[in-house]
Amino acid sequence: MKILIVDDEALIRELILQIIDELEDMDIQTIEASDGLEGLELIRKEKPDIVLLDIMMPKMSGFEICRILQKEPPSWDMKIVILTAKGQEIDKQTARELGVKWYITKPFKIDDIIKLLRELLEVKSNES
């Protein structure tokens, strides 16, 4: 299993990494990107199973990445979870329109993240 963390804040990436560490019973490989452009490149190169995506980032926003992916859908099964400080209803709606099912606002409870990742990973491993 491969999880890509796209966030311009190093400390947030570190936090997420540590949260994923809590899922030690699962075989998870993590990769990080510090801006939207790098995130998009890594998505195409690494083909991750799950992308934890921030919205407000330099070079390319999370929404733009979603927009590009909506036009050129990835060939593999990839789930996008948006992790953002933008908590307005309008942003959630934009995400829905872009086909993103999971939307978590910062600050979040780590248990929520753990629960969600566990769910997604279990569905994934059941499929395969």
Place this chain on the structure above:
Amino acid sequence: MRMSKLFRKTLLGIIFLFAIIFITISVFSGWHIYKNLVEEYKSKGTAIASSIASSSAETILNLDSATVQAMIDQFLEIEGVSYVFVVDSTGEIVSHTFVPTIPEKIKEIAQVHKTGIKDVSIENFGDFLDVVSPITEGAIGYVHVGMNKNIINKKMWNVLAKQLTLLFLIFIFSVLLAYFMVNRISQPLNQLTEYAKKLLAHDFEAKVDIKSEDEIGLLANTMKSMANNINEVFTRYEFALKDAVVELQDTLAYLTTIIDNMADGLIVVDKDGIINHVNLAASEMFGKAESEMIGKSIEILGKELDKLVKKSLQTEEVVSTEINLVNERVGKAVAKSIKKEYFSEESEARGILGSVILIRDITQEKEIDRLKTEFITVVSHELRTPLTSILGFIELINKKFTENILPRLDLSDTKLAKVVNKINKDFKIILSEGERITLLINDVLDISKLESGTVTWNLQEISIKEVITDAYKALSFLFEQKGIPCYLDIQPSLPMVNADKERLIQVVINLLSNALKFTEKGYVKCQARLNEDEILVSVEDTGIGIPEKEKEKIFEKFKQVGDLIKGKPKGTGLGLAISKQIIEAHGGKIWVESELGKGSIFYFTIPLTRKEDLNENTDSR
């Protein structure tokens, strides 16, 4: 000069009168004179004839015709005597005065022996009165005297002519007299007429020169004083009118100046939406000259304004909207219908006459608002990121501590157990305070968006019952925790309302959690009722209550009753301010009734037919 009517009438009267006099006098006098003259001639003829007869008897007997001739010739000279002849008893003319011959007719007469007078007409000779007198009773003969009738006529006509001439002179004199008298009357009348005509033409300075003291003079004087009075009144009114007009013009100019110098744009439309007044600011705002707008429909200034005007013409309330102006500027247009109350009762104007639209350029305010919202958005984002790290790591530490360290500690050591307890408590404090900061950031962002009108409303037909039960579900565990019962009393089959469900749930959650927060014992009750054309929702508690003077303040930002009573309760102090914004945006009202120490009831209303402007100010943010 034209003959005056009065004189003409008098003249006709005089002529008529004189004609009657002429005719009667002529007939009567002529007949009388004729009769007299005839009588006179008859007696004259008879006298002459008798005289001749008595003195001629002997001479005829003597056959002395020469003497007879001389005698009758002598009589011929008497006035009126035309002829004299004497006949003998045989009818033979003895002597006569005819020259040269005796007319045939006379010879016939001579044969008739009859005493008396008869009319005789002799050809080429004339008409005569033939007076016959017998000589010695006809034994000797007869004397004939012919009195000239023509002379009688002549005399009669002569007298008549004299009389008529005199009458004519009197007539002329009468006419002249009448003329002068009529003139004396009609001239001042004419003068008065001219004067009256001048007065009619408002020439009150005109003079009339009549000094007589008769009725005419009296009339003239009355007219003069009347004219003076009218003149005075006229002058007074003229001045008053002039003053009023000047004052009116000044007022109008003053008002026009005010309107034209207003910083805000002003447009006035009639009841059909036709523009009939525009000030300078408005014409600059739309980049159109006044002449391009006056008389046109308000539609030419954009459909938002058209919509606003139509709405305004249907209500007496003030309606407003945002409109686009030229040069990418934004204006706020406020419209109010004009009612007829300032017009007089007689005016045809009835009901709504039109609408006055004021337009303020709010480009700068909008920009400031936008910057403020952007600032708050950025700040809140910037705050959230470190907050995420802090809370996230604390949680991780807490988790690791609980899962990895705690099991390995020897908790039988009471000192260590105490420390562990404290650490757990401290973690909880950090987490709950962190949560409070998160809520505060959310609320600040919320209120700033609500206040700047950049909120998107998700309007749907929703049920108030669902709103209340959803809100209660979210809080039920808190009620259970605190041991306060919460009663829901919702009127069955309430109509649906067009509203933003999530936002209304937010309001009810806020009111319920406030009620819970301030209630230590008793209950909380939430009711919903249909009240005419709106739904009335109330949240009642048996808590500390709100002092009278604080009732309005609590809907302001960062105001809490707790500030005034005791220690600051948990909460952001923005909940009621946000609720107020949400309810008012739905066209409803929110207020509170409370008794200090006994509890409070918060009410809000949601109209069934929502005013349209809820989504007009939304932004795609």
